[in-house]
Amino acid sequence: MSQPYAIEVIEVQKRYQSGDFWRPIKAQALRGVSMQVRPGEVYGLVGVNGAGKTTLMKVMTGLLRPDQGQALVFGLPAGSMAARARFGYLPELPSFPKYLSAREVLDFYGRLQGMEPRARQARVAELLKWVGLAEALDKPIREYSKGMQQRVGLAQALLHDPELVFLDEPISGLDPLGIKQMRDLFLSLKAQGKTIFFNTHILSEVERLCDRVGLMHRGRMLLQAPVADLASRHASTVTLAFRSLGPAQRRSLKAMRLVASQENQVWTVAVANAQLAPVLAKLKLPRGAAPTVISANSPLETAFIKAVRAEEQG
Amino acid sequence: MRQSWVIGINIFRQLLRNRILTVLAIFALAMGGLSVFLGELGQESEARLGRDFGLLGVEWIGYITVLLCHVVLLFEETELKTITMLLVKPVARWQYLLGKLVGSSLLAALNVAGLVLVLLLVGWARGYSLASLPFFLAAFFLLWQSVVMSAVVLLFSVLASTVPACVVYSTFTFFLGHFTGNLVEWMAKLNEGAALVLVRVLYYLLPNLAIFNLSDSLPLGGENIKTGIALSAASFLWPLAYGAIYALAVLLLAAWQYQRKEI
Amino acid sequence: MERLPLSRLLLIIALLLLVAAALASIARQSRRDQAELPLAFLTPAPPKLSAFGFTGALAGMRRVAADWAYIEMLQYYGTGRNRLDCGFQGVIPFAEEIFWLDPHFRFGILYTAAILGFNEGHLPEAISLLQRAARTDPGYPRYRLYLAGLTYRKAHDNPRALQILELMVQEPDRPEILVRTLGNLYIKNKDWPKVRAYWRRVVMTDKDPRTLWEARLALAQAAQHGY
Numbered sequence: 098m099s100q101p102y103a104i105e106v107i108e109v110q111k112r113y114q115s116g117d118f119w120r121p122i123k124a125q126a127l128r129g130v131s132m133q134v135r136p137g138e139v140y141g142l143v144g145v146n147g148a149g150k151t152t153l154m155k156v157m158t159g160l161l162r163p164d165q166g167q168a169l170v171f172g173l174p175a176g177s178m179a180a181r182a183r184f185g186y187l188p189e190l191p192s193f194p195k196y197l198s199a200r201e202v203l204d205f206y207g208r209l210q211g212m213e214p215r216a217r218q219a220r221v222a223e224l225l226k227w228v229g230l231a232e233a234l235d236k237p238i239r240e241y242s243k244g245m246q247q248r249v250g251l252a253q254a255l256l257h258d259p260e261l262v263f264l265d266e267p268i269s270g271l272d273p274l275g276i277k278q279m280r281d282l283f284l285s286l287k288a289q290g291k292t293i294f295f296n297t298h299i300l301s302e303v304e305r306l307c308d309r310v311g312l313m314h315r316g317r318m319l320l321q322a323p324v325a326d327l328a329s330r331h332a333s334t335v336t337l338a339f340r341s342l343g344p345a346q347r348r349s350l351k352a353m354r355l356v357a358s359q360e361n362q363v364w365t366v367a368v369a370n371a372q373l374a375p376v377l378a379k380l381k382l383p384r385g386a387a388p389t390v391i392s393a394n395s396p397l398e399t400a401f402i403k404a405v406r407a408e409e410q411g
Numbered sequence: 412m413r414q415s416w417v418i419g420i421n422i423f424r425q426l427l428r429n430r431i432l433t434v435l436a437i438f439a440l441a442m443g444g445l446s447v448f449l450g451e452l453g454q455e456s457e458a459r460l461g462r463d464f465g466l467l468g469v470e471w472i473g474y475i476t477v478l479l480c481h482v483v484l485l486f487e488e489t490e491l492k493t494i495t496m497l498l499v500k501p502v503a504r505w506q507y508l509l510g511k512l513v514g515s516s517l518l519a520a521l522n523v524a525g526l527v528l529v530l531l532l533v534g535w536a537r538g539y540s541l542a543s544l545p546f547f548l549a550a551f552f553l554l555w556q557s558v559v560m561s562a563v564v565l566l567f568s569v570l571a572s573t574v575p576a577c578v579v580y581s582t583f584t585f586f587l588g589h590f591t592g593n594l595v596e597w598m599a600k601l602n603e604g605a606a607l608v609l610v611r612v613l614y615y616l617l618p619n620l621a622i623f624n625l626s627d628s629l630p631l632g633g634e635n636i637k638t639g640i641a642l643s644a645a646s647f648l649w650p651l652a653y654g655a656i657y658a659l660a661v662l663l664l665a666a667w668q669y670q671r672k673e674i
Numbered sequence: 675m676e677r678l679p680l681s682r683l684l685l686i687i688a689l690l691l692l693v694a695a696a697l698a699s700i701a702r703q704s705r706r707d708q709a710e711l712p713l714a715f716l717t718p719a720p721p722k723l724s725a726f727g728f729t730g731a732l733a734g735m736r737r738v739a740a741d742w743a744y745i746e747m748l749q750y751y752g753t754g755r756n757r758l759d760c761g762f763q764g765v766i767p768f769a770e771e772i773f774w775l776d777p778h779f780r781f782g783i784l785y786t787a788a789i790l791g792f793n794e795g796h797l798p799e800a801i802s803l804l805q806r807a808a809r810t811d812p813g814y815p816r817y818r819l820y821l822a823g824l825t826y827r828k829a830h831d832n833p834r835a836l837q838i839l840e841l842m843v844q845e846p847d848r849p850e851i852l853v854r855t856l857g858n859l860y861i862k863n864k865d866w867p868k869v870r871a872y873w874r875r876v877v878m879t880d881k882d883p884r885t886l887w888e889a890r891l892a893l894a895q896a897a898q899h900g901y
Contacts, residue, residue: 113673160498161673161674162673178501181499181500181501182501184499186499188492188496194421194487197421197428205417205421206496206500209418210501449745452748452749453741455847455849456781460741463741586733589733589734589735592698592702593732614695616691621734622698624734627734627735627737645704646701650701656693657694659690660691660694663686663687
């Protein structure tokens with residue numbers, strides 16, 4: 098491959114130390130994580146809280162130095178000045194100086210990027226219009242809603258028109274309208290051919306936006322694959338709850354290679370969406386004994402649940 | 412350096428609009444009121460009292476300004492994490508620290524100028540004049556002291572993990588720094604090894620803030636004050652140079668530690 | 675910055691601190707050679723040094739500490755209740771403190787010397803203070819003028835002491851207390867024509883409220899004696 102990866106992480110390890118110096122508490126945040134992101138790709142990194150997603154992103158942006166391993170951005174060491182000039186970063190819940198306006202904040206960041214005054218002013222106006230804040234650009238940021246601040250954050254990340262954008266939990270804490278607005282902005286960035294790397298724990302957004310996805314759990318990368326592959330390999334499933342299952346019905350389920358487990362006198366069975374109707378037909382349930390759907394998992398969820406269970410068991 | 416200047420101006424602007432710093436405007440007015448009150452108490456020596464306590468106020472407003480600046484910035488960095496978006500820009504961490512120093516020093520200069528103006532107005536209203544070159548020089552060197560203290564507070568804001576710790580260490584150093592000048596005299600009188608070593612270490616590490624207090628040396632003019640003694644130009648250069656080099660040493664240490672700090 | 679080893683950084687910082695310390699010493703030396711105030715505790719401190727005075731001397735805030743001692747002295751002297759204290763004996767430690775903290779606080783020294791010598795009869799202490807002040811500040815002629823006045827007073831040469839006082843009150847920026855002291859000496863000497871002439875001039879020219887109040891009282895007394 099002649100063109101370097103947009104992001105390349107090689108066996109990165111990172112440990113945090115907290116507590117008092119005489120009794121330090123150490124936590125291994127990253128345990129030998131490796132991954133690559135190609136230019137133009139939209140990559141979603143998912144995992145539960147505390148999986149290490151933000152730590153990994155901070156290593157990639159140079160905010161943290163790994164204890165071992167290496168992170169590269171377009172072949173350049175993460176955190177180097179040359180690398181920083183080529184990406185934009187939106188942290189989780191971005192915070193700005195409260196008494197400045199969006200225009201002043203972006204103008205400040207534009208100066209730091211070395212932009213010329215005229216180009217900077219035009220770009221600031223253009224970006225604020227693009228993110229839908231043209232009307233509020235001179236108001237102090239302390240009067241902005243969370244969604245508005247998120248959009249200012251996105252604007253500052255794109256100020257210098259970077260090739261790569263890091264987004265840390267970009268839709269966390271937003272209302273449904275805010276989520277839709279951000280999603281439309283991301284789709285627009287994707288259409289522009291930018292490389293996007295974002296952290297989230299909302300799988301539905303990954304399914305909608307991403308080309309590839311990675312799953313992190315307890316500091317390890319458990320799974321990396323194209324979203325389309327995962328969707329084709331894992332069916333979406335539903336979990337059914339039965340108040341009672343007779344021996345005949347349990348034998349039918351076993352014959353269909355479905356496992357029923359009982360807890361607190363309730364039987365639960367996970368069934369592929371596509372198989373739901375045939376299974377219910379074969380069970381020949383009496384009237385009034387229809388099961389309740391207690392959860393529905395997308396293919397991604399199914400894949401991740403399997404991967405996490407496998408990691409925890411073994 | 413350009414990056415530091417940009418950051419400094421931005422910090423100056425955001426701190427200027429921060430309401431917590433209006434306490435400094437109240438302080439300046441209170442110092443003006445104190446000048447009037449002390450003038451009433453001091454009767455015929457009103458001008459001297461206004462001058463001396465005014466310069467004391469200048470010293471305090473300079474220090475409190477830089478302390479509050481760094482406290483507010485530290486709070487924003489640790490609690491609001493405003494720093495993350497800045498440090499991924501093509502800005503070195505030492506440039507950011509220098510920018511903080513520039514911003515806090517600019518605000519200190521503004522507040523010192525404001526207080527000097529208040530004192531001049533009070534003097535004018537009360538029938539005496541504080542406007543003289545020695546007075547302005549004395550105020551300038553107290554401002555220079557504030558710049559040095561800003562570097563010290565900056566170092567503690569990097570080393571300390573909490574805002575209260577930063578305030579305590581900085582203020583302790585501010586007070587001790589006033590006594591440093593006399594440590595040399597004490598050293599000559601000490602024979603014991605351990606005490607002498609300790610005093611020497613303190614002398615080199617602590618800032619010598621007495622150097623910047625020219626009010627005890629300058630002929631500040633006015634009634635019954637000796638005039639005609641002029642300190643040589645070199646007497647002004649040494650405190651300037653001392654302040655610059657000490658602040659540089661402190662900044663280097665702060666920058667090195669900040670480079671290793673995990674955000 | 676990142677690649678600089680800690681040992682080298684500490685070496686650079688140590689060198690900078692050494693240079694800074696050298697510059698501070700030079701600055702201090704040039705100050706000592708030329709400054710008005712000698713450095714603290716090079717001369718023995720007065721026996722009753724206040725906490726504020728001690729701290730001010732240590733912390734390089736000697737002028738402010740001297741000012742504070744002066745204000746405290748005025749407050750002490752301004753309230754009549756301290757009169758029982760052997761004629762404001764408490765002014766003496768204040769005078770010593772003011773002089774030790776700032777031997778160039780001319781007005782403060784003259785004021786306390788005037789109180790001690792002309793008002794309260796503590797002539798030896800007042801003369802001692804002025805003699806030390808004159809030695810420290812030889813270019814200031816008023817110390818010698820006040821010394822002359824107090825010396826005549828000590829020798830009970832009242833006419834000459836009065837002559838000196840008359841010279842002293844004509845000086846610009848003289849302590850206001852001297853105006854009252856001279857006027858009260860005329861009253862004590864029952865020199866009613868001079869009382870009337872002197873206090874009338876004071877009423878026309880002076881602005882100090884207490885002095886004007888005393889002037890009116892004195893003129894009333896002179897009037898009672900037919901002047």
